[in-house]
Amino acid sequence: MQLIRPLQKLINSCKNKKPRFSTASLQFRLTLELVTLSILGLGSVAVWAGWQMEQNLVAAHKQTLEYIAMRFPEQIQLYSEMGSLETGLEKTVKKVATANLAVWVKSNDGRLLATSPDLNSDSPEISQITALAEVPQKPQIIRFGNRDIVLCGSPLLLNGQPLGKLYLSQDITEDQQRLNAGLSRLMIVSILTIFILAFAISTRIGKALQPLAEMSRVARAIYADNLAENLHNSKLQLYQAPDEIMGLAEAFNEMLFRLSGSYEQQRQFVGNVSHELRTPLTVVLGYLQSVLRRSNNLNPYQQQALETATAETERTIRMLQDLLDLARADNGQLHFRHNPIMLNSLVVEVVAMSQKVSNRSINLLATDEDVVVCADQDRLQQVLINLVDNGIKYSEPEAAVDVILEKTADSALVHVRDRGIGIPLSHQNRIFERFYRVDESMTRSRDGTGLGLAIAKSLIEAMDGRITLRSKLGEGSIFTITLPLWNPPTL
Structure with a gap:
């Protein structure tokens, strides 16, 4: 029997572990780890791509303003050859200015020499920029309210002589908004991609682990x-x-x-x-x-x-x-001799026999209906006597044992109830194993072999029935035999 127990423990442990997608399953852990790595990877790529796009956008506008500031004196000199300095300055400003690029030139004493066509000395933009403590010489992004402005103010030299100061202000708010919208779309696509990846990874891992599930099923x-x-x-x-x-x-x-x-x-x-x-x-x-x-x-x-x-x-x-x-x-x-048995009479006979042998009180509670089952009478009587004998052994001398006969629509139920010591919950699922004893010393003292319940289970199952147990420690146990009712053949 020492070889049977490891096999039974292995099979019982496998039977108790049902495959499911829980937080402790290998599929869940692998899926979580791979999805986390995917989120980190895609998130890093998305953040880097957004940052890179923003830097490229800002760099492009800064380069544009630097180029304009660098070529501005040449343009003034070119247009001045065809007229006066004031005319050349105005033509250069008009040529450079665009809808989003404001240009104006101030003299060293603060006079406004030239402005873009849509600007004047009282323009809010000029006022806001003039109010700054220091206008950066190199193009920088400055935020005014909800607007993003690329601003620079560089000295204007003409033939080596200081003419004043050139101010360039480009509104990139719309470009920034388009960039943010693109980043939002990129984020949505990344999230959808993560969900698709999570589903694909989980499905693939589930297929990869299918052989293990088959092993568990077997x-x-x-x-x-x-x-x-x-x-x-x-x-x-x-x-x-x-x-x-x-x-x-x-x-x-x-x-x-x-x-x-x-x-x-x-x-x-x-x-x-x-x-x-x-x-x-x-x-x-x-x-x-x-x-x-x-x-x-x-x-x-x-x-x-x-x-x-x-x-x-x-x-x-x-x-x-x-x-x-x-x-x-x-x-x-x-071998079994299956015949129709009047279970009412058999139960009465078993109770009377057990009372006579044990000299103990055994209560019989039986239904008034005839209960007929198809079974081997000797084997069934052996099981009932065994269960009643167990109830007597594990009960106090003054405690009675109950034998209850019930009938349902398609089954006959025989309950053997004692008021003894009961069986702990941790032992109930093993009580029908061969040679299994809840308490070794207690079983030996009652002349038990540890085979009675195993034999009862084998005999009942061979008669197409089943035997179950309900027990509570200190209150007693109820063994229930369930057998299918006999249906006489129709002529």
Whole structure:
């Protein structure tokens, strides 16, 4: 049995872990990490692209103003040759000025020498710029209210002689707004791209992890009882999986093959040993009982020793018989005689028999309707006696055991309720395992073998039924047998 427990633990752990897209799943973590990297990458590119576009826009306007300021004296000199200095200055200003570029020239004593056609000495733009503490000589961006202005004020020299100061003011508010709109569109596109990437990454990772999900599905379908029979169907058949997962699948298949062989050998060994040991132990028991019947010349110590040996031999024979029944059930050699059974009468018989043997109070609560099931009467009686006996063993002497018979639309239910010590929640899902004991010392003191409930489960399931447990520590337990009702064939 030491080889069965690791297999059962592995299968139980796989059965309890259902694949789902939770925060602890590998798919979620990989998706989150890759999406985070994508956000950082796309965000960095978007920020850098926006900053670069803004710098290019500003640099282009600054270069334009620097070029105008550099060529402005040449233009004045060119136009002055065709007229006076004032005429050349006005023509140069008119040629340079545009709708968004304001140009004016002031003399060294502050007089306005020339302005763009849409400017005058009282223009708010000239007033705002004049109010500045210092006008930058190199083009710089200055914000006035909600307007962005590229401004510079450079000395104007003509033939090496100072003529005054040239002011250039270009409004780039519309260009800045178009740039911001472009950046907003870029941000929206980046966000949509991130969502598309997140979906694509999650889908791709899900497909990549599909072999692991298949492995979990196969593991959940494996039971120790049917591993040998369904070994071929239990093997993982993976195609086009990554090498790492293929290696894991091959190791998983090899493990199933080894476990199946070990379990089959162990099951055969248990059956053979149970069968071979039962006969000599029966002979030993017969001799012990014969000696006890003729024990007139034995002292008390010898009498007690023989009684103890007889009791232990009987207990060992019962355990071997249980093991033999389980081995036969595993091999499909435990035959059942399914016939319609009046469950009302069977329950009354079991209660009466248990009361007579145990001299304990057993309450019967049965429905007035006839409850007929199709089952093996001897096997079902064996299960009911086992459950009632368990209820008596684990209850206080004055506590009663209840046997309740119910009928639903398509099932018959038999509840065996005790008011004993109860079973902790952590042990309830393993109570039907072979040789499993909630409390080793307590079980031994009650002559338990740890096989009764496992046999009951095997017998009930072989009769197309199921057995379940509800228990609360300190209040008792309720074992429920559910069997399908018998439907007589229609003529």
